[in-house]
Amino acid sequence: xxxxxxxxxxxxxxxxxxxxxxxxxxxxxxxxxxxxxxxxxxxxxxxxxxxxxxxxxxxxxxxxxxxxxxxxxxxxxxxxxxxxxxxxxxxxxxxxxxxxxxxxxxxxxxxxxxxxxxxxxxxxxxxxxxxxxxxxxxxxxxxxxxxxxxxxxxxxxxxxxxxxxxxxxxxxxxxxxxxxxxxxxxxxxxxxxxxxxxxxxxxxxxxxxxxxxxxxxxxxxxxxxxxxxxxxxxxxxxxxxxxxxxxxxxxxxxxxxxxxxxxxxxxxxxxxxxxxxxxxxxxxxxxxxxxxxxxxxxxxxxxxxxxxxxxxxxxxxxxxxxxxxxxxxxxxxxxxxxxxxxxxxxxxxxxxxxxxxxxxxxxxxxxxxxxxxxxxxxxxxxxxxxxxxxxxxxxxxxxxxxxxxxxxxxxxxxxxxxxxxxxxxxxxxxxxxxxxxxxxxxxxxxxxxxxxxxxxxxxxxxxxxxxxxxxxxxxxxxxxxxxxxxxxxxxxxxxxxxxxxxxxxxxxxxxxxxxxxxxxxxxxxxxxxxxxxxxxxxxxxxxxxxxxxxxxxxxxxxxxxxxxxxxxxxxxxxxxxxxxxxxxxxxxxxxxxxxx
Amino acid sequence: xxxxxxxxxxxxxxxxxxxxxxxxxxxxxxxxxxxxxxxxxxxxxxxxxxxxxxxxxxxxxxxxxxxxxxxxxxxxxxxxxxxxxxxxxxxxxxxxxxxxxxxxxxxxxxxxxxxxxxxxxxxxxxxxxxxxxxxxxxxxxxxxxxxxxxxxxxxxxxxxxxxxxxxxxxxxxxxxxxxxxxxxxxxxxxxxxxxxxxxxxxxxxxxxxxxxxxxxxxxxxxxxxxxxxxxxxxxxxxxxxxxxxxxxxxxxxxxxxxxxxxx
Numbered sequence: 009x010x011x012x013x014x015x016x017x018x019x020x021x022x023x024x025x026x027x028x029x030x031x032x033x034x035x036x037x038x039x040x041x042x043x044x045x046x047x048x049x050x051x052x053x054x055x056x057x058x059x060x061x062x063x064x065x066x067x068x069x070x071x072x073x074x075x076x077x078x079x080x081x082x083x084x085x086x087x088x089x090x091x092x093x094x095x096x097x098x099x100x101x102x103x104x105x106x107x108x109x110x111x112x113x114x115x116x117x118x119x120x121x122x123x124x125x126x127x128x129x130x131x132x133x134x135x136x137x138x139x140x141x142x143x144x145x146x147x148x149x150x151x152x153x154x155x156x157x158x159x160x161x162x163x164x165x166x167x168x169x170x171x172x173x174x175x176x177x178x179x180x181x182x183x184x185x186x187x188x189x190x191x192x193x194x195x196x197x198x199x200x201x202x203x204x205x206x207x208x209x210x211x212x213x214x215x216x217x218x219x220x221x222x223x224x225x226x227x228x229x230x231x232x233x234x235x236x237x238x239x240x241x242x243x244x245x246x247x248x249x250x251x252x253x254x255x256x257x258x259x260x261x262x263x264x265x266x267x268x269x270x271x272x273x274x275x276x277x278x279x280x281x282x283x284x285x286x287x288x289x290x291x292x293x294x295x296x297x298x299x300x301x302x303x304x305x306x307x308x309x310x311x312x313x314x315x316x317x318x319x320x321x322x323x324x325x326x327x328x329x330x331x332x333x334x335x336x337x338x339x340x341x342x343x344x345x346x347x348x349x350x351x352x353x354x355x356x357x358x359x360x361x362x363x364x365x366x367x368x369x370x371x372x373x374x375x376x377x378x379x380x381x382x383x384x385x386x387x388x389x390x391x392x393x394x395x396x397x398x399x400x401x402x403x404x405x406x407x408x409x410x411x412x413x414x415x416x417x418x419x420x421x422x423x424x425x426x427x428x429x430x431x432x433x434x435x436x437x438x439x440x441x442x443x444x445x446x447x448x449x450x451x452x453x454x455x456x457x458x459x460x461x462x463x464x465x466x467x468x469x470x471x472x473x474x475x476x477x478x479x480x481x482x483x484x485x486x487x488x489x490x491x492x493x494x495x496x497x498x499x500x501x502x503x504x505x506x507x508x509x510x511x512x513x514x515x516x517x518x519x520x521x522x523x524x525x526x527x528x529x530x531x532x533x534x535x536x537x538x539x540x541x542x543x544x545x546x547x548x549x550x551x552x553x554x555x556x557x558x559x560x561x562x563x564x565x566x567x568x569x570x571x572x573x574x575x576x577x578x579x580x581x582x583x584x585x586x587x588x589x590x591x592x593x594x595x596x597x598x599x600x601x602x603x604x
Numbered sequence: 605x606x607x608x609x610x611x612x613x614x615x616x617x618x619x620x621x622x623x624x625x626x627x628x629x630x631x632x633x634x635x636x637x638x639x640x641x642x643x644x645x646x647x648x649x650x651x652x653x654x655x656x657x658x659x660x661x662x663x664x665x666x667x668x669x670x671x672x673x674x675x676x677x678x679x680x681x682x683x684x685x686x687x688x689x690x691x692x693x694x695x696x697x698x699x700x701x702x703x704x705x706x707x708x709x710x711x712x713x714x715x716x717x718x719x720x721x722x723x724x725x726x727x728x729x730x731x732x733x734x735x736x737x738x739x740x741x742x743x744x745x746x747x748x749x750x751x752x753x754x755x756x757x758x759x760x761x762x763x764x765x766x767x768x769x770x771x772x773x774x775x776x777x778x779x780x781x782x783x784x785x786x787x788x789x790x791x792x793x794x795x796x797x798x799x800x801x802x803x804x805x806x807x808x809x810x811x812x813x814x815x816x817x818x819x820x821x822x823x824x825x826x827x828x829x830x831x832x833x834x835x836x837x838x839x840x841x842x843x844x845x846x847x848x849x850x851x852x853x854x855x856x857x858x859x860x861x862x863x864x865x866x867x
């Protein structure tokens with residue numbers, strides 16, 4: 009077999025498609041205003057801004073993809089070499105040419121009527137501020153170099169690739185989360201580190217960026233076998249080797265450590281990170297609640313926000329001194345909470361009863377309608393004397409236990425409350441999943457008719473799932489109302505239902521760990537329906553990114569980031585069945601023919 | 605008194621009469637086979653008994669009480685369990701989970717017990733698991749051991765049928781309805797299952813009604829055979845008398861051609 013391969017050995021069509029996609033992606037990011045807006049945010053002084061990062065990944069990715077060929081089983085894999093680099097460079101170069109053409113088009117024809125952000129600002133960023141002539145050349149070189157870099161990632165050994173990936177990734181993450189890293193430094197009382205890493209005007213210095221990359225590389229190279237997983241395994245091994253008494257003592261120690269972490273965390277996180285953690289926690293509670301209905305019992309509920317609203321309004325109506333219906337006695341939060349929980353369970357049954365006979369899409373549409381109806385009712389003149397219409401209810405008092413007040417503005421204190429709720433709902437979900445009730449839901453999800461025939465009362469089972477989901481959402485809502493201090497109908501839009509659903513789908517339907525990851529990634533990083541996440545710059549493009557993530561996940565990983573075992577089986581059923589032909593009834597005559 | 609007494613059972617779907625007034629009874633400890641050509645209404649008969657469809661007319665009396673028109677789960681709770689012609693397991697649940705679901709109607713722990721892991725809850729979960737293993741052991745070792753935690757869809761066809769019987773057994777029925785238990789099995793597996801059907805009655809004490817097409821199986825295990833055709837009972841008796849009954853032969857093979865020409 010020859011070891012050298014002509015560098016022109018590629019499919020022109022494939023290369024053109026990859027280049028076109030890359031050019032389209034860059035132009036799109038520029039045209040929607042992302043590039044210009046992000047360019048103001050410096051990541052590494054005089055080297056990289058968030059704007060150029062937002063387009064820089066494109067040629068790397070497509071260069072990598074174009075140079076990678078599908079390995080066919082039974083055929084020797086294609087030899088890696090200069091040809092791959094050439095392909096990557098070509099893709100980058102073509103993309104660069106097209107993007108420059110786009111920049112030239114934007115400068116000669118006024119496109120701002122259609123794409124509002126294609127003005128001089130964008131053109132200047134696309135041409136590196138050098139004018140269309142020299143700037144175009146720079147853009148082509150920029151894309152070509154990154155394309156070759158992408159291709160070289162494919163050519164190099166996997167070890168080297170992972171080292172480069174981790175080093176670059178860490179540096180960029182530390183640069184992007186500058187504000188949050190500073191907060192953490194403050195929390196750990198090492199303010200000095202801030203001025204060491206970042207420049208006063210924002211961004212890493214070139215030296216600190218290089219130092220971080222070097223440090224990470226060193227850890228990656230010499231830290232093999234000492235990573236978190238290995239340490240965890242060793243601790244676990246050590247733990248199981250101990251005698252029962254020591255193990256019992258150790259579990260007490262672990263518990264104490266857990267409580268200590270719980271107490272210290274918000275102090276280290278600081279105010280704004282605690283705020284984000286609280287938002288993540290509330291959505292995690294809602295996600296876990298919806299997961300009981302959708303993930304465990306298999307009923308697609310698109311109006312889940314209604315129960316969240318019931319909880320929030322319930323607390324507001326019972327505890328606020330400014331409640332519109334003054335004839336309702338004003339209660340303490342802890343007295344009102346059980347009432348709200350009972351009402352929510354009742355509303356869950358009320359909403360569930362008429363829709364219980366419906367399945368799949370029909371159920372989704374009807375629950376969607378219910379969600380909208382409840383929001384409209386809270387907004388209506390009819391209910392205004394009780395819930396306050398569009399003005400909502402304000403001055404909802406915050407929660408307090410004895411002398412300790414969990415004031416809404418003090419996110420560190422609210423963190424303590426939310427963390428307890430999250431832990432409680434986690435335990436509830438987990439224990440239900442592996443119980444008689446959870447099994448009946450699983451059976452219901454798999455085959456409703458057979459579940460009924462096997463002695464499971466499907467009506468009560470479904471209503472139970474509905475009302476438990478409703479209670480969890482109401483608990484979240486109650487805490488939300490007490491934290492924010494006011495409730496308005498506009499806080500309970502359809503979008504909230506959808507965001508909760510996206511959180512659990514992206515994280516992994518039916519998987520508790522997955523939902524936690526989904527909530528952290530989507531709500532924590534990108535932000536909830538109204539609140540910003542850690543990636544503040546992305547706030548305006550949040551829904552766009554949600555959409556992109558959702559489409560990608562549905563195509564490539566429908567079971568979610570950290571899927572549950574059962575759910576993956578459902579989705580990859582046919583791939584995993586060796587005797588898939590047995591699924592087709594009627595095919596087994598063949599077997600009979602052979603054996604008789 | 606008969607364990608199951610069915611009087612003048614009628615069911616039609618639109619204009620098609622699936623059951624046209626069937627009288628039927630099963631005594632405790634009997635194995636009764638229901639046979640008949642395709643489309644005779646055998647499976648509809650099972651579906652009406654188990655409550656998947658409610659009867660248009662007639663009554664179904666199980667252990668002295670009417671079960672006509674009750675929901676399937678209530679009927680299962682009363683002590684009637686069944687398997688399906690086209691095996692219907694919970695394909696993505698594991699084998700042991702499939703059987704444990706069958707214990708649902710004989711257990712009672714709810715959300716409260718699960719949340720606080722009460723003593724009663726832990727004991728009941730253990731009992732459910734033990735019972736499930738016990739039921740699976742009825743089929744020897746082939747559904748036990750590492751198989752317990754495999755998803756049901758990974759099983760071979762014959763094992764799926766066995767698992768379906770095990771799941772029905774887990775509901776502690778007194779009357780077991782088997783819909784074509786040997787369909788799709790090879791001769792060796794069929795012989796083995798025929799033996800097991802006898803054991804189901806002798807060791808476990810179930811009364812069995814079975815739809816079956818394999819006449820060797822029917823002949824070997826049945827105390828009594830009932831023949832349905834076009835939703836009507838056309839013959840009843842022991843296997844030999846039914847096999848030689850002219851109406852039955854006609855239902856399966858049709859009338860001789862010259863006869864038809866004269867009438």
